[in-house]
Amino acid sequence: MRDLEARDRILAATLKMLGELGYTRLTIGGIAIEAGVGKATIYRSWPNKAALTLDAVRTQLPDIPVDDVGDSRQEVFAVADTLAALYGSPKVRLVLPALVSDAAADPELGRRLREELIQDRKRQSATVLQRAVDRGHMPKDTDISTVLDMWAGLMLFRSLFFDLTFDDRAIRNLVAATLDSPPRVTEGPEAD
Amino acid sequence: MRDLEARDRILAATLKMLGELGYTRLTIGGIAIEAGVGKATIYRSWPNKAALTLDAVRTQLPDIPVDDVGDSRQEVFAVADTLAALYGSPKVRLVLPALVSDAAADPELGRRLREELIQDRKRQSATVLQRAVDRGHMPKDTDISTVLDMWAGLMLFRSLFFDLTFDDRAIRNLVAATLDSPPRVTEGPEAD
Amino acid sequence: MRDLEARDRILAATLKMLGELGYTRLTIGGIAIEAGVGKATIYRSWPNKAALTLDAVRTQLPDIPVDDVGDSRQEVFAVADTLAALYGSPKVRLVLPALVSDAAADPELGRRLREELIQDRKRQSATVLQRAVDRGHMPKDTDISTVLDMWAGLMLFRSLFFDLTFDDRAIRNLVAATLDSPPRVTEGPEAD
Amino acid sequence: MRDLEARDRILAATLKMLGELGYTRLTIGGIAIEAGVGKATIYRSWPNKAALTLDAVRTQLPDIPVDDVGDSRQEVFAVADTLAALYGSPKVRLVLPALVSDAAADPELGRRLREELIQDRKRQSATVLQRAVDRGHMPKDTDISTVLDMWAGLMLFRSLFFDLTFDDRAIRNLVAATLDSPPRVTEGPEAD
DNA sequence: AAGTAAACGAGACGGTACGTCGTGTCTTCCG
DNA sequence: CGGAAGACACGACGTACCGTCTCGTTTACTT
Incomplete structure (x- = not known):
């Protein structure tokens, strides 16, 4: 060293x-x-x-695989796998709640937290899902933002409160269910 | 005082x-x-x-309305409203991340946090959803635990990272979508 | 008990x-x-x-033997023995300095300390020495107060700072020397 | 400051x-x-x-004047003056009893107290008295340690219990009396 | 003999000082 | 002369006692 x-x-x-x-x-x-x-x-x-x-x-966290491999199903599974690894990682479990807490009194920290940790990866994930929509694998009115927040929220929630991480089968179920009938864009409020 | x-x-x-x-x-x-x-x-x-x-x-948090009012749709909406108020409340946003963080080094705190804050309300919510299943408003194989974690995760995630809380319309959309096609129990791992 | x-x-x-x-x-x-x-x-x-x-x-401390036994030499030795036991006692060593210290901020304590612990015994001792003077065993102008303060001071000083107490021989020497040529009353300041 | x-x-x-x-x-x-x-x-x-x-x-206390000025009488008076100033000083009256009390449970404090405050000055004083003995102003078998403890004890005792300090005349009397007929070394126990 | 009041044990309370630890700044001194 | 080492002012920590106080309970006196 x-x-x-x-x-x-x-x-x-x-x-x-x-x-x-x-x-x-x-x-x-x-x-x-x-x-x-x-x-x-x-x-x-x-x-x-x-x-x-x-x-x-941040240096330890995986990047979202955004490459076009031709198969949207495969791409979306890869994204979900990575998100699960991200939000289920021990380091994130140790650090994220503390940073969120400190961010309440430190706006710059809050900005970096949202922007560099969350949004950055959410944007990358969204390109993959958008591609799936464009290819017709998901409905045109899919609410991509909600899909991603729901996945992330579920993964993080279970990681924080139940020490559970998502294994391959759980991810497969989650993604499959979402691809089948995702939340749709409505005139309701939309995040981000 | x-x-x-x-x-x-x-x-x-x-x-x-x-x-x-x-x-x-x-x-x-x-x-x-x-x-x-x-x-x-x-x-x-x-x-x-x-x-x-x-x-x-804890003294400030709303209890889940578990009463049988005859109409499961109405009951489930009431549960979702309360969960949104719970996970979107300013106090929870201020405190929950810090408590989760401290819990990493304080098992008893972790236990109380999960049990008294999360599980307690999750169990009450589950009785209402179970009633909806029993009445045929949701499929027999609905994965109630995942439904609830997904709702809570989404609400908390948006509250923490986007300062967004759920308004009536968003809740209505979320619940409606879930009632229509909820995640199903599979042979995969099941939380809690 | x-x-x-x-x-x-x-x-x-x-x-x-x-x-x-x-x-x-x-x-x-x-x-x-x-x-x-x-x-x-x-x-x-x-x-x-x-x-x-x-x-x-106070309940543990010996009283000064003031009885007239006919022999002033013997009486004075008894007084000196008792003073040595008093000022050399472990309890006094533990407590007296602390009380003197506290007395700086507690006048009533100071009064009781001086009056009930010190003066009381000094007065009794003085009667024995006065009797010795009256009987001609000590000079008429013997400064009894100084004799007693000197004895007490020496005993206490050695007890506090050298963990030494006075044994029979030391007392015998001290008393003998004092009887021979005690400090005399002068026009100088006189204690008490 | x-x-x-x-x-x-x-x-x-x-x-x-x-x-x-x-x-x-x-x-x-x-x-x-x-x-x-x-x-x-x-x-x-x-x-x-x-x-x-x-x-x-300690920084406030006077040092014992040990210089040889040719006249032992004068030297001894100077020592006695300094001891009187030392043991009669308000700071010492405020602090010494408390330190002695605390020293009961703090051996290192006791050691420093005896060594740095008491013994140090006693040793310096002793050199002056020894010089007086060597010059024949005091008897060869003078018990210097007892002389010094007696002086210090008397001064401290009167300072603590009677708020009395020694003025010039009292010191003159005390020293004069001691020079005339000091306590002698015997086969009894000897301090220090 | 019953009723009442005082004294009591137990210990919670508001408060003060303790001695320790971590922060974020600033200085010293070494390579 | 840049950086490690760590001293420093500050402030919160969690603990220990202080001296006061409120609880019930017991004891002893009155009626």
Whole structure:
């Protein structure tokens, strides 16, 4: 770990200690020692623990597979698999609630959280679903945003409150049911 | 506020300061002063800020309407309305993520959170949906647990990440869509 | 200990715990439990820990032998022995400094300390020395007050700072030297 | 007071508040505020109130004049004057009993108290008296340790219990009497 | 003998200080 | 001369006692 740049050592130390201690018992001082770095070096790059943790965890998260492989069914399953891995990941379970909580008093953190963690991936997922709609695999009036929020919400909810993650079969059922009869766009309110 | 029992003064002060400061800036010492109480009096009844806040917020949450009013459609809409009020309430948005975060290092808190906040209401909601199934308003193989987690997940997800709560029309759409074609029980894993 | 009056149980518990814990770690609550008594019962009889401890220790202290046994030499030795036992006693070593310290902010305690512990015994001792003067065993202008303060001061000083108490031989030397050539009354300031 | 190092600000604040409040009402938190310092900064240098107060008071105490001025009578008077100033000083009266009391449960404090406050000055005083003996101003078998303990004990005793300090005349009498006929070394036990 | 009041044990209470820990800033000093 | 090391002001933590107070219960006195 000695040869890495300070920034990488800090992020690595953050992830290591996050796993060992959880978010609450994580301390900037502890990370500095673990990374062999002065505290000031950390504060030069991040304003607080939340921002640092956000960056550290972000590096660990899978990207949504958006490539066109010709088969929309296959593409949508891949997206759902990735979302399940994302919202079911131990790191997310440890960190996301804490960041959401801190974001209540830190608008910039809230913005980054929504934009860089959630929206970014939601937009990518949406392109895949839109392609499915375009190809006629889903109804023209499918409410893509609601489909994605419902999937994410269900996965996160079960991960947080029931320690359950989605296995292949559960994902297959969920996606299959949604493809069959997804929520439709109505004149009701629409997210995002 | 002077004549109330200490316990009630503490819970009231907790809710008041929670609204003013948010969870992170909430302090036991501050609550003690606001409630006109010694810190030790708080610690005599609650082991930490999380447990206190859980109790304080719990008193504010609506109960699920489980009464049989003859019309399952109406009953289910009432349940969904209440769930939306629950998961969309400002107090829950402020507190739930923090409690989930703290629960990672506090099993007893986790247990109370799941049991007293989530499961309790999920069980009550399930009785109403089960009645709808029994009456033939929903398919016999409806996966009630998934329906409820999906509703709750969607509501909570939108409340936390998009500051959106569900209005009447959105609830009506969601429930209508679900009653029409709910997720079915399969041989896949089943939550709870 | 059950049948004793509350007051006696309290004093006994105080002495017991004083020996076990020292003055600083002595607590009213602890004494109350040890004595099987409510705290209020203690506060009904004593205003604070210092007053209680003063009373408790006072019961343990030897009285100055003032009886006329015909032989002043013997009487003075007896007085000196008793003073040595008094100022060298472990209880006094534990308690006297603390009481003197507390007395700085508690005039009534100071008064009782001086009057009931110190002056009382000094007066009794003085009668014996005065008798020795009257009998011609000591010079007519002997400064009795200074003799007694010097003895007490020396004994207490060595007890507090050197853990030394006076044995028979040391007392014999001290008294013999003083009888031979005691400090005399001068036009200088005179204590008490 | 702003430009001084933290350590000096703390010691100054301690002395100031000691004078205003006395030892018992002195608090670490209060000193920290007065010194414009965090509590942790105090605890980094001193383990408790007693150790801090000991250091603060120690800086205020006069040193024993040990210089050889040719005239032992004059030297001894100077020593006695200084001892009287030492044991009669208001700070010592406020602090010494409390420190002695705390020392019962804090061996390290006891050691420092005896060594740095008492013994140190006793040793210096002893060199002056020894010089007087060597010069023939006092008998060869003078028990110097007892002379010094007797002086200190008398001064402290009167200071603590009678609010009396020694003025020039009293010191002159005391020293003169001792020089004439001091306590002698015997085969009895000898302090220190 | 029953009724009443005082004294009592138990311990909750408001409050103050404790000693520890983490934050985010600032200084020192080493490589 | 840039960065590690860590001192620093600040403020919250959770604990321990203080001295006051309210509870029931027992005890002893009155009627």
